[in-house]
Amino acid sequence: MSTQHSQAVGIDIAHHLKRIEQDGYSIIEKAISASLIARIKSELAPYCQGQHPGRNNFEGHKSERVYALLAKAPSMAHLIEHPATLTLIDKLLPKNYLLSAALAILVHPGETPQPWHYDDGAGQLPMLKPRPRFGVSTIWALDEFTADNGATEVIPGSHQWPEDQICQDQDAVKILMPAGSVLIFDGALMHRGGANQSSMNRLAITPQYCLGGLRQIENMSLAVPPDVAARYSARIQSLLGYNVLEPGFMGYVDGVHPKKLIDTSYQGRKYNLSLPAP
Ligand SMILES: O=C(O)CCC(=O)C(=O)O
Numbered sequence: 001m002s003t004q005h006s007q008a009v010g011i012d013i014a015h016h017l018k019r020i021e022q023d024g025y026s027i028i029e030k031a032i033s034a035s036l037i038a039r040i041k042s043e044l045a046p047y048c049q050g051q052h053p054g055r056n057n058f059e060g061h062k063s064e065r066v067y068a069l070l071a072k073a074p075s076m077a078h079l080i081e082h083p084a085t086l087t088l089i090d091k092l093l094p095k096n097y098l099l100s101a102a103l104a105i106l107v108h109p110g111e112t113p114q115p116w117h118y119d120d121g122a123g124q125l126p127m128l129k130p131r132p133r134f135g136v137s138t139i140w141a142l143d144e145f146t147a148d149n150g151a152t153e154v155i156p157g158s159h160q161w162p163e164d165q166i167c168q169d170q171d172a173v174k175i176l177m178p179a180g181s182v183l184i185f186d187g188a189l190m191h192r193g194g195a196n197q198s199s200m201n202r203l204a205i206t207p208q209y210c211l212g213g214l215r216q217i218e219n220m221s222l223a224v225p226p227d228v229a230a231r232y233s234a235r236i237q238s239l240l241g242y243n244v245l246e247p248g249f250m251g252y253v254d255g256v257h258p259k260k261l262i263d264t265s266y267q268g269r270k271y272n273l274s275l276p277a278p
Pocket residue numbers: 058105114119139150151152153191192193194204
């Protein structure tokens with residue numbers, strides 16, 4: 001690991017990778033500014049007016065969730081392509097990984113603990129834990145995560161558990177972190193949103209990433225229309241699905257690279273492919 005690179009993104013990469021391998025998670029404190037937090041909160045405010053409480057115990061009956069964030073709150077891109085988290089994920093997943101989900105979770109006072117779960121369940125894949133890593137998740141604290149306001153809880157080491165191992169609440173560790181910090185964890189780590197016994201809301205944003213060959217949890221191609229995707233960076237576009245797996249061609253659209261849909265001058269891989277007219 002080059003120290004130069006570590007300094008470039010302001011974190012000790014080797015330390016975080018070791019923590020994620022061993023415990024399943026690591027924390028980068030205060031990775032974004034107060035002004036970015038304020039901007040994201042103001043972009044989210046129209047969607048957090050108490051109109052859409054969670055529909056089940058998982059979403060949380062006293063929580064509000066906002067999905068399809070890149071179609072609603074453009075500043076979210078700063079979290080999704082944050083240099084520190086992507087530098088780590090670049091080491092944890094093969095290239096051309098995808099953004100699997102990106103949602104806001106506003107936990108209101110009185111919320112109960114979420115069921116224990118892991119994020120990279122990958123739907124119907126017939127492969128039980130322990131198994132290779134399918135994904136990496138992040139949870140950004142936009143409010144301080146305290147002992148009583150619903151901080152995320154994790155079970156250290158549970159990313160390596162067999163599928164049927166039961167979580168015991170006494171093994172849980174609360175992730176206490178200042179606003180602007182990010183929890184980064186192996187997609188197989190058991191975790192949950194905690195109970196909010198405070199009088200304040202707790203806002204988190206959770207961008208989650210998965211192997212390029214898996215289906216995304218949120219159907220990003222439909223959640224973020226092409227004309228909106230076109231406004232973002234090449235990295236965000238690739239995370240949304242405007243990429244092609246190599247070797248091979250998984251991800252093609254009508255025989256060509258999907259970037260052609262949003263950038264007609266794109267001259268990426270196989271741009272000169274001359275296909276017969278349909
Ligand atoms: O809100 C949290 O702290 C965790 C939420 C979570 O893990 C999820 O919904 O997948």
